[in-house]
Amino acid sequence: MSNMLANYGVVAIGRNEGDRLVRCLNSIAGGDVPVVYVDSGSTDNSVSFAKGLGVEIVDLDMSVPFTAARARNAGYQALVASHPTLEYVQFVDGDCEVEADWLAKAADTLTADPKLGVITGWRSEIKPNDSVYNAICDDEWHAPAGPITACGGDMMVRRTAYDEVGGFEDTVIAAEDDEFCIRIGQAGWTLRRLPLSMTRHDAAIRSFTQWWRRATRAGHGFAQVGDMHAGYFAAPRRRVLLYAGVIPAIFLIGLVFWWPMALGALAIYAASYVKTARDLMRSGKSRNQALHHAVFMVISKFPNMIGFVQYYLRKRRGAAMQIIEYK
Known part of the structure; x- marks a missing residue:
């Protein structure tokens, strides 16, 4: 057991995660590491299970729109209030279980480099073969090690860095x-x-509807974060606008005025599909897997566009950004 155990704690967040939360908390609770679980209005037994493990609980006020960001902030505040000497905080989503040696190694890495503000590692799917959608998620998590600009919600953060940016x-x-x-x-x-x-x-x-809503949520993120930080998500935003905006418009215009234009628009989609499938095969996917996954990667631009529209409509109306749930 690392001598850094006293210097870090864990914030887990969740909503109706069921057995996924059981695996998550069992992977981090019960040792010398302080854990805070933030629940966003679960209607299952998530809170009672966490209490049974002796985990500190934060119940979010559901009169205010909940987000993962809000949950993480609430968990952080509770954790450092009860353990003010902690130097690092590991954030983890309630549908993830933490590898046994990750926490100590991440903390040791932060200690060795005082310029490091955030450290992350590799995430993988528990059941990638359960559905094509799970397999696609597993592909998304495969990213090279080394310096990064951003990462997913599973990360260890230096407290001074967190506090500096608010x-x-x-x-x-x-x-x-x-x-x-x-x-x-x-x-x-x-x-x-x-x-x-x-x-x-x-x-x-496990369903197309879930996948579609997840892709809609991603599109909302592209639009909102890209709007907040000029240039960020520039490439995916361009692809969404092209494949779910410009090309469909060309197709419809072609149907009305000149059918070869409509065929040309369809040809662009076909070329994109072929290129995507080839790239997947080069990355190690079998031919069947690549052909299957490529379908969803091409059509994902349409739910992404719905997320774009939802964001800009909400912004124009001054409405709260309501979370998009897919499970």
Whole structure:
């Protein structure tokens, strides 16, 4: 057991995660590491289970729109209030279990480099073969180790870095982790991904509807965070506007005025599909997997666009950014 155990704690967040939360808390509770669980209005037995493990509980006030960012901030405040000497805080989503040696290694890495503000590792899916959607998620988590600009919500953060930027932005409903990391980097801190297994995730996406809502949520994140930080998410935003905006418009115009134009628009989609499938095969996917996954990667631009529209409509109306749930 590392001598850094007294210097870090864990904030787990969740809502109706069921057995996923059981695995999550069992992977981090019961030792010398302080744990805070933040619940966002669960109607299952999440809170009672966490209490049974002796974990500190924070119940979010549901009269205010809840977001993962708001939950992480509430958990952080509770954790440092009860353990003021902690130097580092590990954030983890309630649908993830933490690898046994991750916490100590992450803390040791932060201690060795005082310029590091955020450290993360590799996330993988627990059941990638349960559905094509889970497999796609597993592909998303595979990112190279080394210096990074941003990472997902599973991360260990230096308290001084967190405090300097003021934590997560409560109103960001998706990609709030990216937005937080951007500000960490802007404040002069470095961020790094270690070549180590960090968490095992259970996406539990078994239907097209769930996948569609998740892609809509991602589009909302592209739009909101890109709007907050000029240039960020520029490439995915361009792709969404092109494939779910410009090309469909060309197709419809072609149907009305000149059918070869409509065929040309369809040809662009076909070319995009072929290129995506080839790239997936080069990355190690089998031919069947690549052909299957490529379908969803191409059509994902349409739910992404719905997320774009939702964000800009809410912004124009001055409405609260309501979370988009997919499970």
